[in-house]
Every structure is written in C-alpha cells, then in structure tokens.
Amino acid sequence: MIETRELTKRYDGFTAVDRVSLSVAEGQFAVLLGPSGSGKTTLLRMLNRMVEPTSGTVLVNGQDTAGMQAEALRRSMGYVIQSTGLFPNMTIRRNVATVPRLLGWDRRRTDKRVDEMLELVGLDAKTYGPKRPDELSGGEAQRVGVARALAADPPVLLMDEPFGAVDPITREHLQIEMKRIQRDLRKTVVFVTHDIDEAVLLADSIALLRNGQVQQSGTPEDLWRRPANDFVRDFFGENLGLRIMARHCLSDVELDALPPDDSWHTLPAIVHGATLKEALAELVGTGAERLVVTVDGTPKGTADFASLMRALSAGVQCADGVRTGRGRDA
Amino acid sequence: MPTESARGVGAMPSASRRTVRHWVTVAPLLAATLWMTFDVTGFSALLRTLVPDTPTVLYETRSLPRLMGDQLLLVATASALALVIGGALGGFALTRTGRPFRDIIVNVGNLAQTVPSVAVMALAIPLTGYGAEPVIVALVLYGVLPIILNVIAGIEGVPASAFDAATGVGMSPLQRLISVELPLAWPVILGGIKNMLVINVSAATLGAVVAAGGLGMPILAGFHRYNNAFILEGALPAIALALLIDRLLTPAAGRTRAA
Numbered sequence: 001m002i003e004t005r006e007l008t009k010r011y012d013g014f015t016a017v018d019r020v021s022l023s024v025a026e027g028q029f030a031v032l033l034g035p036s037g038s039g040k041t042t043l044l045r046m047l048n049r050m051v052e053p054t055s056g057t058v059l060v061n062g063q064d065t066a067g068m069q070a071e072a073l074r075r076s077m078g079y080v081i082q083s084t085g086l087f088p089n090m091t092i093r094r095n096v097a098t099v100p101r102l103l104g105w106d107r108r109r110t111d112k113r114v115d116e117m118l119e120l121v122g123l124d125a126k127t128y129g130p131k132r133p134d135e136l137s138g139g140e141a142q143r144v145g146v147a148r149a150l151a152a153d154p155p156v157l158l159m160d161e162p163f164g165a166v167d168p169i170t171r172e173h174l175q176i177e178m179k180r181i182q183r184d185l186r187k188t189v190v191f192v193t194h195d196i197d198e199a200v201l202l203a204d205s206i207a208l209l210r211n212g213q214v215q216q217s218g219t220p221e222d223l224w225r226r227p228a229n230d231f232v233r234d235f236f237g238e239n240l241g242l243r244i245m246a247r248h249c250l251s252d253v254e255l256d257a258l259p260p261d262d263s264w265h266t267l268p269a270i271v272h273g274a275t276l277k278e279a280l281a282e283l284v285g286t287g288a289e290r291l292v293v294t295v296d297g298t299p300k301g302t303a304d305f306a307s308l309m310r311a312l313s314a315g316v317q318c319a320d321g322v323r324t325g326r327g328r329d330a
Numbered sequence: 331m332p333t334e335s336a337r338g339v340g341a342m343p344s345a346s347r348r349t350v351r352h353w354v355t356v357a358p359l360l361a362a363t364l365w366m367t368f369d370v371t372g373f374s375a376l377l378r379t380l381v382p383d384t385p386t387v388l389y390e391t392r393s394l395p396r397l398m399g400d401q402l403l404l405v406a407t408a409s410a411l412a413l414v415i416g417g418a419l420g421g422f423a424l425t426r427t428g429r430p431f432r433d434i435i436v437n438v439g440n441l442a443q444t445v446p447s448v449a450v451m452a453l454a455i456p457l458t459g460y461g462a463e464p465v466i467v468a469l470v471l472y473g474v475l476p477i478i479l480n481v482i483a484g485i486e487g488v489p490a491s492a493f494d495a496a497t498g499v500g501m502s503p504l505q506r507l508i509s510v511e512l513p514l515a516w517p518v519i520l521g522g523i524k525n526m527l528v529i530n531v532s533a534a535t536l537g538a539v540v541a542a543g544g545l546g547m548p549i550l551a552g553f554h555r556y557n558n559a560f561i562l563e564g565a566l567p568a569i570a571l572a573l574l575i576d577r578l579l580t581p582a583a584g585r586t587r588a589a
C-alpha cells in the first residue's frame with residue numbers, strides 16, 4: 001500500500017505539489033489526473049524519490065520511504081516514463097533485462113523472464129529481442145517500456161503518461177492490455193494522465209489535481225455523481241456519464257429472462273462483452289426498448305435502459321477478460 | 331494485442347559491412363605510413379623523383395623508423411596525459427560540486443589553445459630542460475581542451491529520458507554512468523580524442539626545435555640546409571599518420587552507434 005501525508009514540493013517559492021494526502025490500496029489502479037502543470041509528474045516522482053519532498057511523507061506498506069535506500073526503493077517500483085526512456089545503446093532484450101541485472105539475477109532466470117515479459121506485452125522475443133529502440137514504432141517502444149517496468153516483478157508500477165505518443169486505436173489496445181495485466185498480476189499501479197477517457201477507463205480511483213492540490217479523489221462514479229466543486233464538474237464535462245458507461249459491461253447486467261414466445265427474435269442482439277455505452281448507443285440507434293444479450297452467439301436474456309442503469313449503480317466493472325472494446329454481435 | 335509489423339528490417343547496413351567499409355579506407359593509409367617509414371629504398375626513390383638534383387634525399391642523423399618512433403612516443407604520452415586530465419576536468423565540471431566551475435574550466439581550456447605552442451615550449455624549458463618534456467607540456471595543454479569540451483558535450487547530450495529512466499529503474503550514479511551515459515556519450519568523446527590526436531601529431535613536429543626528436547627533425551634540417559627532400563621526408567609521413575588516425579577513429583558512414 002502507498003500512502004502520502006501532506007506531501008509538498010516547493011521550487012523557490014512556487015508550490016508544485018501542495019499538501020497531498022492520498023492512499024492507494026494494494027492491487028488498486030490509481031490515476032493521477034489533471035491539467036498540464038498541475039503537479040502530476042512531480043507527485044509521482046516523489047513516490048520513488050526521484051524528487052525529494054519539501055515536506056510531508058510517503059509510506060510504502062507503512063514504512064517511511066525517507067529512511068529507505070533510494071535505489072532499492074526504485075527497483076521495487078517499476079517506472080514507465082512519459083517518453084518511454086528506452087536506452088538507445090542497448091537491445092530490446094537488454095533494456096527489458098535492466099532491473100533483473102541490477103538485482104543480480106542469474107542469466108537463465110533473466111533470459112526466461114525477458115521472454116515472458118515480451119510475450120506478455122505482445123511482442124515476439126525472437127523478432128524484437130535483438131532490435132534497437134530506434135527500430136521500433138512508438139507503440140512497440142511503449143510496450144517495451146511496460147515490459148521493462150514489469151521485468152523484476154515489482155509489486156508497484158508507476159506510469160507517467162505511458163501511452164502518450166501513439167494513435168488512438170493502438171492507445172486503446174494498450175490501455176485494455178494494461179488493465180488486463182494489472183488485474184492478472186495484481187499490481188498496484190499509479191498512473192499519470194491528462195486524458196479523461198483514459199483515466200475513466202482504467203481507474204479504480206482517480207485523484208484530480210489542480211495547482212498541486214487534490215480537488216477530489218474517489219472512484220470515477222463518485223466524481224461523477226458527487227463532484228466536490230465546479231472545477232471537478234467542469235473538468236470532466238458533460239460526457240462523463242457516457243464515459244462511465246464505457247467502464248461497465250453487459251456481463252455485469254442482471255438480465256431479464258427471454259420471453260417464452262418468439263417476440264424477442266425481432267430485438268437487436270448484442271454480445272455480453274459490449275460496454276453499457278455501446279448498449280445505450282444500440283438502444284438509441286435502433287429505437288428498440290430492449291436488447292437481446294448473447295454469450296458466444298447464444299441468446300441469454302434481455303436488457304432495457306433501467307437494467308443498464310442498475311448495473312451502473314452496482315459499481316462492478318467488466319468481469320475479467322470479457323471486454324471486447326467493440327460491441328456489435330458479429 | 332496485435333503486433334505492429336517490424337519496420338526497417340534490412341534498412342541498416344549490417345555491422346560487418348560497416349566494418350569492412352571502415353577498413354577499406356583505413357588500410358591504404360596504414361600501408362602508406364608503414365611503407366614510408368620502413369621501405370628506405372622505395373621512399374627515397376619517391377623523394378628523388380619529387381625533388382630531383384638533390385645530393386642526399388634522406389636525413390642522415392636519424393633513421394625514419396626512429397623518427398616515427400619518437401613522434402609516436404611523444405603523441406602517445408601527451409595524449410594519454412591529456413585524456414586523463416581532460417577526462418577528469420570534464421567529469422568534474424559535470425558533478426554537482428563542479429558545475430559552478432564548468433565555464434571557468436572551458437574558458438581556461440580555450441585560453442590554453444590560444445597560446446602558441448612554441449611559446450609554451452620556450453616557457454617550459456627553464457622548468458623541464460630540453461628534450462621531450464617541454465613538448466609534452468605543450469601537447470597536453472593543447473589536447474586537454476577537445477577532451478574537456480567533448481566529455482561535457484557528450485554527457486550533456488545524453489537524452490534526458492535515458493538519464494531519467496536509468497535513475498528511475500534504480501541505477502546508482504556509477505551504474506548509470508557506466509551502462510548508459512558513457513556508451514551514449516562515446517561517439518562524441520571519441521570525436522574529441524580524434525581531434526586531440528590529429529592536432530598532436532602535427533604539433534609534435536615542432537618538438538624538433540627543442541631537441542625532442544620526431545618527424546620535425548628532418549623538416550628543421552631541411553630549412554637550414556635548403557633541402558626540400560628532407561622537408562618532405564618529415565612532412566609526408568606526418569601527414570599520412572594524421573590522416574590515418576583521423577580515418578581510424580571516424581566510424582564508417584551510416585548511423586553512429588555506441589556499442
């Protein structure tokens with residue numbers, strides 16, 4: 001668990017981070033969100049002591065990090081920087097092997113781990129391993145950045161706008177993949193972004209910053225239903241409701257049974273991995289009152305607007321592995 | 331997650347092809363230098379063609395292999411010292427304590443280069459006496475600047491992202507220096523070493539003035555005795571040596587990459 005208490009950073013009179021007290025539970029995906037210059041990077045870098053706080057404390061599993069050796073602390077937290085930061089003088093394999101080597105792992109274990117990590121982020125180790133960073137596309141480089149951060153299996157990952165430099169489609173792939181990795185490996189992630197969609201899609205909890213101060217922190221649903229002030233409301237804008245709907249899937253909806261007669265045959269069908277936003281679009285687009293929800297092509301039940309809304313209140317997010325990102329039944 | 335197709339496959343010349351191209355330019359210069367130094371008959375025949383009607387074409391006091399040996403020893407000693415001193419000063423200028431001195435160090439290095447080398451040697455003689463020492467003092471003074479400048483430029487040119495990532499993954503400052511900063515700065519530092527060596531090879535010919543030996547001896551004798559063949563005997567190998575060092579330390583065309 002990571003906790004900050006009254007954490008503050010000042011640069012000659014200018015306060016970049018102002019008395020931030022947050023806590024991130026183990027296995028949680030926490031997002032630091034805010035406009036440019038709001039102090040996100042500074043706050044993140046105080047967690048692994050890349051920036052020394054002016055005042056306040058950072059606790060990791062209850063231990064004050066000020067008393068720890070900075071290098072050891074950093075090796076226990078994977079770090080993905082804004083611009084991927086791959087070492088241009090090393091091959092992809094060597095890049096991914098960096099922390100295991102620093103930790104003195106033997107060669108066999110390191111090699112095996114590098115293969116696993118490259119596979120985890122969807123890169124073929126044989127093809128990509130011997131390449132140099134400047135031979136990769138932006139998306140590939142960012143995957144390698146994630147693989148490197150995960151290589152020594154740190155319990156915590158710090159990520160600073162890791163998917164900033166890629167096109168929207170690749171970005172969405174990387175986001176969904178990141179969420180899967182975080183859940184599968186039960187990592188505690190602190191993720192910096194200024195992209196609202198990205199934050200709402202990934203976060204278990206969001207801390208919204210402005211001028212170094214936390215305006216509000218909580219689940220995206222909290223921030224949507226109970227914004228603490230006008231800044232929070234305005235920052236998320238009018239589409240937050242729809243964005244929140246994109247967090248939830250039909251698999252979380254309690255379906256109504258299929259009517260015994262054949263009347264449902266005329267209803268539009270949708271896969272259970274579709275998001276509620278996609279389901280809503282389907283309702284609005286077809287003008288139907290209900291949708292038939294299918295699992296592997298078999299109709300399982302129906303859902304209407306009210307049942308979508310109930311799932312939204314329940315607060316569950318798409319159960320593991322069913323989010324398709326694309327809703328229509330093939 | 332679909333993998334994007336690999337780009338740039340085969341776009342870069344392979345390492346071995348670059349090595350071959352590198353040696354193709356180096357080998358003739360190496361051959362020329364060795365030939366002039368060791369093939370007495372051949373080289374004197376060349377000098378005789380270039381400067382006909384000269385009774386003696388080869389300087390009698392010292393043979394070419396010995397002159398070349400003097401020259402190399404002067405250059406090697408001075409360059410090694412300049413490398414250590416320049417590296418230390420450049421490195422110091424990059425540390426937290428040294429940062430305030432950065433500009434002073436660079437300016438002093440610049441200043442050292444503006445003093446004529448003959449003057450440096452003359453000034454050094456009361457301290458060191460005649461011979462190799464005053465030349466080495468002058469060459470070190472000259473060689474230190476390109477090293478300082480390129481160490482600073484090379485390390486400061488390391489991308490902030492690589493530096494940051496190295497710190498972020500938990501490297502100690504020394505680990506970061508060895509596995510990230512020096513490899514990335516190496517092409518620039520190598521450029522400084524090359525500049526220093528080329529400057530020193532030609533400057534070392536002045537050593538003859540203070541009786542340090544070297545390829546300057548026949549040149550000096552040529553001046554006194556109006557013998558152009560002597561001048562060429564010293565100058566041609568010195569030029570070949572300078573070109574050889576230049577080519578040897580210039581990576582072959584294509585992207586420069588630290589190994």
Ligand SMILES: Nc1ncnc2c1ncn2[C@@H]1O[C@H](COP(=O)(O)OP(=O)(O)OP(=O)(O)O)[C@@H](O)[C@H]1O
Nearest residue numbers: 011015016034035036037038039040041042043194
């Ligand atoms: N080393 C520094 N010296 C002085 N001011 C700094 C320093 N680092 C950051 N700042 C200032 O602190 C503020 C917060 O910077 P920070 O990098 O944390 O913002 P950010 O939220 O990450 O912004 P972005 O989204 O643009 O990356 C900025 O106004 C910045 O200018």
Ligand SMILES: [Mg+2]
Nearest residue numbers: 040041042160
């Ligand atoms: Mg930032």
